Amino acid sequence: MDSTINGKETPDEEKLLNPQFKKLRTALQKYIDLKNENHPWDSIALERPKLVLGDSGGAISAIKDRLHYLGDLNDAPSDDKYDKDTKDAVKSFQSRYGLSPDGVVGPNFMKALNIPLDTLIRTITINLERVRWIPSELPKEYIWVNIPDYKLHAYEQGKEVFNMRVIVGSAAHGTTIFSGNIKYIVFAPYWNVPTSIVKNEILPGIKNNPNYIKNHNMEIYGKDGKYPLVRQLPGPDNALGRVKFLFPNSYNIYLHDTPNHDLFTSRNRGLSHGCVRLSEPEKMADWLLRNDTTHYPTQVIDSLMNKNTKEKWVTLDKTVPVYLVYFTTWVDSDCKINFRKDIYGHDAKIAEKLFK
Structure with missing residues (x-):
């Protein structure tokens, strides 16, 4: 029998969920609400290589608007100045996305800022599925x-x-x-060198240089099938x-x-x-x-x-x-949602099953 009511967990199931699940579920609803507001989400183009404190004009107004929309900038933008509040907001966003929090608006920052809301919603949904398998305590x-x-x-x-x-x-x-x-x-x-490394790296090294083992502070201490057992001292x-x-x-x-x-x-x-x-x-x-x-x-x-x-x-x-x-999004101890790259492509595999 389905353990959910109208797509939501029953009280008994709620007790089995890790607190991170509940935080992510709240974040998901926030991003769905943002999408339903139909706020403009066009890709923002940077008109110069980078923006730093004191700059003005260009795409700054649009950047400040989006940072405010996402919660990194507290006050709604009223000008196109790259001021201290804007720099702090940029650093907040950079930290949430695993970028160097230097307050500089450059290509990596803009690429992250332009990720579509639909993509972020999917990422949160995928990680909600993952966190189900984490113990409640x-x-x-x-x-x-x-x-x-x-x-x-x-x-x-x-x-x-x-x-x-x-x-x-x-x-x-x-x-x-x-x-x-x-x-x-x-x-x-x-360091007991794995057979795959012995085969692909050590043996070719020995072939090119008879002193390879000695030069790398290694020793051969036996044999496993046709490959030597090698360890580094x-x-x-x-x-x-x-x-x-x-x-x-x-x-x-x-x-x-x-x-x-x-x-x-x-x-x-x-x-x-x-x-x-x-x-x-x-x-x-x-x-x-x-x-x-x-x-x-x-x-x-x-x-x-x-x-x-x-x-x-x-x-x-x-x-x-x-x-x-392996979490590409989570809510941290400051209640801020973080995003990271899907470095192994695991998100894409789960997405194929969740979003057919």
């Missing part, structure tokens, strides 16, 4: 990685205690969506960096450090082979071991990460849930 302590947002959030007693930038799988090597439990921290880890250039966090799973996905932290400044951080690289791995280690400061005070963790040359496994006294999720 999450654990008091957990880690949340939203892949399209390239960000990790840590929660304690149900409240966010920190967040950090992450690098996720590229479009060709997408990070799998699933949940698990962090059980181990491995300091100064070996612990050290500053190890592909996993100085530490990794394991939540046993069949996908061989985990969280880890990286020797190349410059990549975290990039806006689009879909760059890995599937695992999740952390911008602040030491903060993660400190947090996971915060209740065992007798054995692992901050200085010991720092030493294990930066001075240890031998791999060391630490088993957590209590596993910590981790959720790898």
